[in-house]
Each structure stands twice: as C-alpha cells, then as structure tokens.
Amino acid sequence: MTTVGKESQGGAGSPAGADPRRWLALTVLAAMQFMLVMDITVVNVALPDIQSDLGFSHGGLAWVVNAYVLVAGGFLLLGGRLADMFGRRRMFMVGVLVFGVSSAVCGAATESWMLVASRFVQGLGEALAGPAALGLIPVLFSDRKERMRALGIWGGLSAVAGSVGSVVGGAVTDLVSWRWIFFINVPIAVAALIMVGRVMSEKAVARDGRRLDAVGAVTATTGLAAVVYGLLQAADHPWGSGRVLLPLLGGIALLVFMVVWEARTEDPMIPLRFFGNRTRVTTNVVTVAIFAAFFTYMFLFTLYVQQVHDYSPMKTGLAYIPLTVTALVGAGVSTVLMPRVGVKAVMATAFLGGAVALFVAAAGFAPDASFVSGFMPGLLLFGFCNGLAYPALINGALHEVTGQDSGLASGVQTAMQQVGAALGLATLVPFAFRYAGDHIEDGTLPQVAQTDGYALAFRIGAGVLAAGALFILALLEKVDAEMRDPIAEAAEAATGQAAAEPTATGAAR
Known part of the structure; x- marks a missing residue:
C-alpha cells in the first residue's frame, strides 16, 4: 500500500490524495452560493420601495424578480455543461465576475429598465457560477463520506x-436603502474571485474538452426559458390565454426536439444516459414540488403580514428569523442523519413534515392572529423541514454521477429549483389571489x-408535498453499499491514486 504524507492526505485522518485546501475551498464556494440563492428572495421585501423610487408600474415591478428567475432557469443546463467542458473553476470565476458587476449596476440603477436589464444579467451570472460551484464539490471530495458531508453543508446553506x-x-431596506441589497454582493464577489485561485486547483477530471453541441444548447436553453416564461405569465393571465400557452407549449416542443436530437447526435450536450439513474430523476422531479411550496409560502407570508397585519419591511424580515x-x-440534522439512515428516509421525512407544516401554517392564519400562537408554529416547523430536505436533495441529484457529468447534474438540479419556484x-x-x-x-x-385564500x-x-413523499418512497432507489463510486474512481484516476478497496456509493440508501 502506498504511503502518503500528511500534506497529500489533507491532514490527519483525511483520505489519501485529498486536497488539503478542500474545506477552505468549500467555504468560498458555499459563501458565493449563499449569495446567489439569497438574491432570489432578498428583493421581495424591498419591492414597494423600489417601485416608489424608480417609478415601476405594477406589472413591470414583477420583472425585478422574474428577470432573474427567467434567465437563471433558462441557462442553467447550458452553464452546467459549459463547466464540464471548459473547466468548473474557470466558469465559476466568469459567473462570479458577471454577477458582481451586474449587482453593482442594479444598486446604481436610476431607471426601471436599467434595474430589470441588470437583473437579467445577474441571472446569467447565477447560471454560470451555480452549477460550476456545485460541480466542483465531487472533484474536491472524492471520499464518499466527506462528499456527503460537504453536499449536506452546501444544501443546508442553500436552504x-x-x-x-x-x-x-x-x-437593509429600512435601515439604509434598497440599493444596498445589491451593493453588498460586490465585496463578496471580489473576495470569492481573489480566494478561489488560492484555495482551488481544478483536477483533470473536471474537464472533458468536448465540442459544444450547438443545437442541443440552443434548444435546451430556449426551451427552458420559454417554459419558465410561460409559467411566470400564468401568474397574471388565464392559463388558456396566448400569453401563457404559446411560450409554454413552444418551450415543451423545443425540449422534446432536444431529446430527439440528443438521442441521435454523436456528441450530445446532455447524454440521455444521464437520466437512466432512477434516484437522480426522482430527486429532480420532487425538487420542483418542494421549491414550488417554499416560494409560495415565502411570497404569501410576506404579503399576509404586510397587508393583513400592517408589518413594516423591517418587521417582516425579522418575522422570518424563526424559520431561518x-x-x-434542520440542515445540520440532515447532514448527521444521511450517512446513518440514507437519503431516502431523510428526504421522505422532510417532505411529509413539510406537508404537516403547511397545514399548521394555514391553521394559524387569521386576521387577528398573534405572532407567537398564530405564525410561529408554521415558521418553525416549515423551516426545519426545508432545512432537512435540501442536503438530501443535493445528494440525490448527484448520486452516482460521473466526474465528467457533475456540472450537468448540478445544472439540472438547479434548473429544477428555478422551475419549481x-x-x-x-x-x-x-x-390564492383569485379565491x-x-x-x-x-x-x-x-x-x-x-x-382564507392564502391558507387554502x-x-x-x-x-403536493405529501404526494412528493409517496413518490420518494415508491421510486427512490436503495443502493447496494458495496458498489463502486464513479466519482471517487474518476478522481483517483485523475490524481494517479489507485483505489485500495471499493468505496461505497453515494448517499441514497
């Protein structure tokens, strides 16, 4: 057996060949991901002030949120594949740079169109940086147990x-100005760009060097963007209207064409074998359900406390502390439980608990409800169950993915989150509004x-969450613990380390 020094092991007790800087690298990646996810919800409470300062119409104001979601959702698959092809660290840095610059422009916006255009560019930065960052984790952590822990931390912070x-x-809106919800991104982006080159050396497994499948890239990106746009239009228009049906059906048609094309081309952007793993497919499907429930809860709770109970932006933000x-x-509990009971048990429990939490939240809604007896039980339970779910979702989405496809797997998972929202x-x-x-x-x-409408x-x-739990119990795989781990094998091959014995496969048990 080959003897490796402490440095090559990454410290005492670390796996052989592990990068000693991997946990510091995870800190940089997770901090940036935290900011990317936070930017989806950080603007919600500030929207009234933004409307007043920049003169937004009611319909135009929605695009402060929608512009980000639309571009991020549409470009995530492409971002994930570009990371696999050209290097994840490189694409992460490009995405962070784009995100940081566009954040500065958002904060300095003097016209409504300027803010919306900058939010479009912010979404592109997220689509490039997010999948690349998540795709780096399997490369940095080739050991199964360490990788499960790292993904648990990642998923927990995202929650x-x-x-x-x-x-x-x-x-920030109450104490300073809504502009600083964007300006605070800039120093974080600068710090990430400085640190990533110092703590991260991307291994050969993180890049496959294949040519970009232009047809697959265009159809996947346009199709996803059209589907997300159609869903966003359905918030303000009937489902049978052309504004909803045309982009929705057109997007679905493009995605179907993409599947046909990918099945025939020799060098596909999204190899169809990727979808042959039942655990990954099931995880990505139920991700749509939990993100739909989470963003619905966040959006309606904000409106409820501001419109029915006359909360200020500051008080609304503070109301979310129990959930936070x-x-x-919940994320910490999930990270501890997954290696012991497996992803399937944790994920199913989180979904069932989330369903109970939403019933509790609905029961606490009343025009004269108090915070402690009315709102807090739902906030506490729903927050815990979401924290419990996200690390399991990340582990399931990257289950048995090969080293060269981890960027794609990350892009698919993040795209499903955006579609769910x-x-x-x-x-x-x-x-709720129509009711x-x-x-x-x-x-x-x-x-x-x-x-009553919000509670319904x-x-x-x-x-929806209860149905998702049944879906998980019925379809999520139980994996033989003696099977080899493709990610660990690919990482070992890239670093010249031979595996001394079989390692266990991922998280799903």
Whole structure:
C-alpha cells in the first residue's frame, strides 16, 4: 500500500490524495452560493420601495424578480455543461465576475429598465457560477463520506439562504436603502474571485474538452426559458390565454426536439444516459414540488403580514428569523442523519413534515392572529423541514454521477429549483389571489378573504408535498453499499491514486 504524507492526505485522518485546501475551498464556494440563492428572495421585501423610487408600474415591478428567475432557469443546463467542458473553476470565476458587476449596476440603477436589464444579467451570472460551484464539490471530495458531508453543508446553506434573504432585505431596506441589497454582493464577489485561485486547483477530471453541441444548447436553453416564461405569465393571465400557452407549449416542443436530437447526435450536450439513474430523476422531479411550496409560502407570508397585519419591511424580515434558525438546525440534522439512515428516509421525512407544516401554517392564519400562537408554529416547523430536505436533495441529484457529468447534474438540479419556484408563483399564488378576489366580490371583508385564500394555497401545497413523499418512497432507489463510486474512481484516476478497496456509493440508501 502506498504511503502518503500528511500534506497529500489533507491532514490527519483525511483520505489519501485529498486536497488539503478542500474545506477552505468549500467555504468560498458555499459563501458565493449563499449569495446567489439569497438574491432570489432578498428583493421581495424591498419591492414597494423600489417601485416608489424608480417609478415601476405594477406589472413591470414583477420583472425585478422574474428577470432573474427567467434567465437563471433558462441557462442553467447550458452553464452546467459549459463547466464540464471548459473547466468548473474557470466558469465559476466568469459567473462570479458577471454577477458582481451586474449587482453593482442594479444598486446604481436610476431607471426601471436599467434595474430589470441588470437583473437579467445577474441571472446569467447565477447560471454560470451555480452549477460550476456545485460541480466542483465531487472533484474536491472524492471520499464518499466527506462528499456527503460537504453536499449536506452546501444544501443546508442553500436552504437557509432563501429565508435569510427576507431578513436581510427587510433590515437593509429600512435601515439604509434598497440599493444596498445589491451593493453588498460586490465585496463578496471580489473576495470569492481573489480566494478561489488560492484555495482551488481544478483536477483533470473536471474537464472533458468536448465540442459544444450547438443545437442541443440552443434548444435546451430556449426551451427552458420559454417554459419558465410561460409559467411566470400564468401568474397574471388565464392559463388558456396566448400569453401563457404559446411560450409554454413552444418551450415543451423545443425540449422534446432536444431529446430527439440528443438521442441521435454523436456528441450530445446532455447524454440521455444521464437520466437512466432512477434516484437522480426522482430527486429532480420532487425538487420542483418542494421549491414550488417554499416560494409560495415565502411570497404569501410576506404579503399576509404586510397587508393583513400592517408589518413594516423591517418587521417582516425579522418575522422570518424563526424559520431561518430552524432551517439551519434542520440542515445540520440532515447532514448527521444521511450517512446513518440514507437519503431516502431523510428526504421522505422532510417532505411529509413539510406537508404537516403547511397545514399548521394555514391553521394559524387569521386576521387577528398573534405572532407567537398564530405564525410561529408554521415558521418553525416549515423551516426545519426545508432545512432537512435540501442536503438530501443535493445528494440525490448527484448520486452516482460521473466526474465528467457533475456540472450537468448540478445544472439540472438547479434548473429544477428555478422551475419549481416559477411553478409555485404561477399556480398556487394566482389561485390564492383569485379565491380572495371572488370572495371580496361576494361581500367578504378583504382581510378575511385574503387570509382564507392564502391558507387554502398552503393546504394545496401540503398536498403536493405529501404526494412528493409517496413518490420518494415508491421510486427512490436503495443502493447496494458495496458498489463502486464513479466519482471517487474518476478522481483517483485523475490524481494517479489507485483505489485500495471499493468505496461505497453515494448517499441514497
């Protein structure tokens, strides 16, 4: 057996051949991912102030959020494949640079069109940096147990970032200005660019050097963007209208054409074998469900406390602290439990718990509800279950993915998150609005109608999560622990290290 020094092992007790800087590299990557996820929700609380300062119309204001979601959702698959082809560290740095510059322009915007255009570019930065960063984790952590832990930390921080965005957005908007919700991104991006070159040396396994499949890239990107756009339009227009159906059906048609093309071309952008793993496919499907429920909850809770209970932006942000704290606790519990009971058990428990949490949240909604007895039980339980779910989702999405496809796997998972967010905003949120509008017309007090509509949307979301839990129990694989790990083997081959014995496969058990 080959003897390796402490440095090559990455420290005492570290796997042979491990990069000694891998945990510091994870810190840099996770900090940037935290900012990317936070930027989806950080603007929500600040929207009234943004509308007042820049003169947005009601319809135009929605594009402060939609522009980011649309471009990020549309370009994530392409971003993931570009990272596999040209190097993940390189694409991560390009994405961070694009994101940082566009954030500065967002904060300095003097016209409404300037802010929306900059948000489009921010979404592109996220689509390039996000999959590349997540795709670097399997390369940095070739040991199965370390990788599961690293992915758990990553998923946990992503879960917390979504709720922290509302806290930060409310505090910064009230204490300073809405512009600083964008300006604070700039020093983080600069620090990431400086640090990444010092703590990360990308291995050969992180790059395959293949040519870009132009047809696959165009159809996948355009198709996804069209589907997300159609879903976003459904928030303001009937499902049968041309504004919804044309982009939605056109996007689906493009994605179907992409599948046919990828099956026939010799060098596909998205190899169809990637979708042959049942655990990965199941995980990506249920990701849509939980992100639809999460973003629906965040959006409607914000409106509820501001419109029904007259909360200020600061008070709204502070109201999310219980959810933020329990999300962090749930993520820690998930990271500890996954190696012991497996991803399947953790994920199913999180989804069932999330369904119960939404029922509890709906029961606590009332025009005269107090924070402690009315709002807090739902916030605490839903935060914990989301924190429990996200590390398991990340592990399931990267289960048994090869080293050369980890960027693609990351892009698919992140794209499903964006599609889920758009689907929730396009279905559950308009349903709540229409329910409230119909009952106001029938003579119901506006506050009562709004409360009932929001609570009904939560109960529907609970049903979606319960169905997702059954889907997980029925379809998520139980993996033989003696099978070899493709990522570990690829990393060993790239560093010249021979595996002394078989390593266990990923997380799903």
